Amino acid sequence: xxxxxxxxxxxxxxxxxxxxxxxxxxxxxxxxxxxxxxxxxxxxxxxxxxxxxxxxxxxxxxxxxxxxxxxxxxxxxxxxxxxxxxxxxxxxxxxxxxxxxxxxxxxxxxxxxxxxxxxxxxxxxxxxxxxxxxxxxxxxxxxxxxxxxxxxxxxxxxxxxxxxxxxxxxxxxxxxxxxxxxxxxxxxxxxxxxxxxxxxxxxxxxxxxxxxxxxxxxxxxxxxxxxxxxxxxxxxxxxxxxxxxxxxxxxxxxxxxxxxxxxxxxxxxxxxxxxxxxxxxxxxxxxxxxxxxxxxxxxxxxxxxxxxxxxxxxxxxxxxxxxxxxxxxxxxxxxxxxxxxxxxxxxxxxxxxxxxxxxxxxxxxxxxxxxxxxxxxxxxxxxxxxxxxxxxxxxxxxxxxxxxxxxxxxxxxxxxxxxxxxxxxxxxxxxxxxxxxxxxxxxxxxxxxxxxxxxxxxxxxxxxxxxxxxxxxxxxxxxxxxxxxxxxxxxxxxxxxxxxxxxxxxxxxxxxxxxxxxxxxxxxxxxxxxxxxxxxxxxxxxxxxxxxxxxxxxxxxxxxxxxxxxxxxxxxx
Numbered sequence: 001x002x003x004x005x006x007x008x009x010x011x012x013x014x015x016x017x018x019x020x021x022x023x024x025x026x027x028x029x030x031x032x033x034x035x036x037x038x039x040x041x042x043x044x045x046x047x048x049x050x051x052x053x054x055x056x057x058x059x060x061x062x063x064x065x066x067x068x069x070x071x072x073x074x075x076x077x078x079x080x081x082x083x084x085x086x087x088x089x090x091x092x093x094x095x096x097x098x099x100x101x102x103x104x105x106x107x108x109x110x111x112x113x114x115x116x117x118x119x120x121x122x123x124x125x126x127x128x129x130x131x132x133x134x135x136x137x138x139x140x141x142x143x144x145x146x147x148x149x150x151x152x153x154x155x156x157x158x159x160x161x162x163x164x165x166x167x168x169x170x171x172x173x174x175x176x177x178x179x180x181x182x183x184x185x186x187x188x189x190x191x192x193x194x195x196x197x198x199x200x201x202x203x204x205x206x207x208x209x210x211x212x213x214x215x216x217x218x219x220x221x222x223x224x225x226x227x228x229x230x231x232x233x234x235x236x237x238x239x240x241x242x243x244x245x246x247x248x249x250x251x252x253x254x255x256x257x258x259x260x261x262x263x264x265x266x267x268x269x270x271x272x273x274x275x276x277x278x279x280x281x282x283x284x285x286x287x288x289x290x291x292x293x294x295x296x297x298x299x300x301x302x303x304x305x306x307x308x309x310x311x312x313x314x315x316x317x318x319x320x321x322x323x324x325x326x327x328x329x330x331x332x333x334x335x336x337x338x339x340x341x342x343x344x345x346x347x348x349x350x351x352x353x354x355x356x357x358x359x360x361x362x363x364x365x366x367x368x369x370x371x372x373x374x375x376x377x378x379x380x381x382x383x384x385x386x387x388x389x390x391x392x393x394x395x396x397x398x399x400x401x402x403x404x405x406x407x408x409x410x411x412x413x414x415x416x417x418x419x420x421x422x423x424x425x426x427x428x429x430x431x432x433x434x435x436x437x438x439x440x441x442x443x444x445x446x447x448x449x450x451x452x453x454x455x456x457x458x459x460x461x462x463x464x465x466x467x468x469x470x471x472x473x474x475x476x477x478x479x480x481x482x483x484x485x486x487x488x489x490x491x492x493x494x495x496x497x498x499x500x501x502x503x504x505x506x507x508x509x510x511x512x513x514x515x516x517x518x519x520x521x522x523x524x525x526x527x528x529x530x531x532x533x534x535x536x537x538x539x540x541x542x543x544x545x546x547x548x549x550x551x552x553x554x555x556x557x558x559x560x561x562x563x564x565x566x567x568x569x570x571x572x573x
Contacts, residue, residue: 201509
């Protein structure tokens with residue numbers, strides 16, 4: 001089954017910067033060519049005089065050239081030292097991909113091929129995936145994902161340093177991912193702000209694992225130490241918006257010359273102390289850190305454990321902006337009853353003196369009036385109670401099944417239901433291939449004309465699990481909620497749409513579906529799908545998972561095929 005428009009990301013990273021370690025510096029072959037930016041999400045296109053000779057001996061590639069009668073080259077984003085990187089289109093699966101091309105007789109061709117095949121076996125969704133690695137027609141080419149919706153950390157840091165929670169997520173996710181890679185014997189050796197991407201859901205993905213070092217001819221005597229120091233540099237840059245070396249790199253200013261490596265909280269005010277010390281523990285690997293006598297972190301595994309041992313940094317609370325139409329009254333402002341200002345200087349606000357209640361009715365006439373009112377109230381209550389009892393008796397004596405007790409039995413559960421407000425939502429794609437992550441908020445914006453769309457597939461309506469197990473969204477309903485129903489407004493009717501509801505542990509796009517509990521499932525041919533939970537239980541996070549979609553015609557957004565779009569999702573509890 002062919003997916004029609006899977007997104008992917010370029011793995012080429014920026015060249016020409018100073019290496020992170022001495023070992024990497026001796027092996028780098030970036031050169032000092034001229035650079036020209038070609039667009040967001042790609043590296044600077046580099047023309048290097050040192051690699052010009054190697055390029056002229058290789059096969060001349062151009063836009064429109066096809067590899068394996070399948071991958072059509074669209075745009076060259078890097079040309080450096082004998083290899084080139086391209087944005088391309090996989091015409092078989094109708095999706096964008098990235099391609100690295102190296103002549104087969106290039107001295108680095110074999111290491112690149114071996115590195116790509118090793119990285120492809122890892123299959124970790126925290127890394128940009130290698131899709132194919134082939135030697136054909138005197139060329140070696142590596143095909144990888146292309147993620148246009150992700151943003152390079154270089155671009156993120158250009159706008160300013162990260163908030164403590166975002167920096168914490170960066171070092172946590174990257175260190176855990178690199179620890180998993182090193183357990184499989186894979187190193188990166190080129191970790192920098194150009195090789196780390198942030199998705200719209202706040203997840204970080206690493207590109208160029210093993211492949212970029214092979215393309216550049218980089219090696220290291222201590223690869224774990226090299227990658228750990230690189231993660232420390234990423235955290236340092238995220239906290240300070242400065243590169244932790246004297247040279248400028250990746251659009252960041254370096255440290256002043258001659259001052260050495262100083263802690264992030266000494267570079268910029270307001271830096272989180274714990275994260276500052278963590279960056280120093282990763283950067284200073286030859287002894288005690290500059291801030292305190294903690295042991296340095298020399299492997300990604302040690303760094304990941306140090307991050308886990310820190311107190312959890314919570315995300316910032318959303319700022320509350322009062323409605324402009326709301327105006328405080330003079331009483332709420334504390335000036336009610338204050339005398340006017342004298343000489344232009346207002347008096348200090350004082351609490352108003354309590355006003356004594358009016359005296360009770362103490363006269364003989366007042367007492368008589370109170371007794372009269374009391375008697376009238378008692379008489380009215382008695383008459384009302386008699387009339388109410390008489391009405392109830394008449395209703396019970398009426399024939400037929402429509403008495404009040406039966407109505408309560410039939411509709412009690414429905415009356416007790418209440419709408420649940422969606423706090424947040426992200427796209428759910430455990431296979432690492434998202435649909436349209438930026439459209440998720442459109443499913444709960446109270447506008448039925450805006451939708452989140454799936455991609456279009458060639459086979460259906462039931463998706464082939466070998467190719468795509470399903471598409472879905474995960475919602476945060478808030479703490480202490482017990483969802484009873486979920487109602488989905490669908491754009492396409494027909495044969496057929498199958499939707500299931502799962503209880504999840506977190507707002508994660510990649511948590512395994514097998515770890516979740518299925519709450520309900522339904523199949524419909526209509527444009528509305530309603531799922532009812534037979535036994536409601538506490539579930540703050542719920543996953544809406546579609547495994548079948550009807551056939552629909554093409555439009556301005558996608559090709560014809562089996563697809564679905566969700567307009568509004570409503571939950572009740």
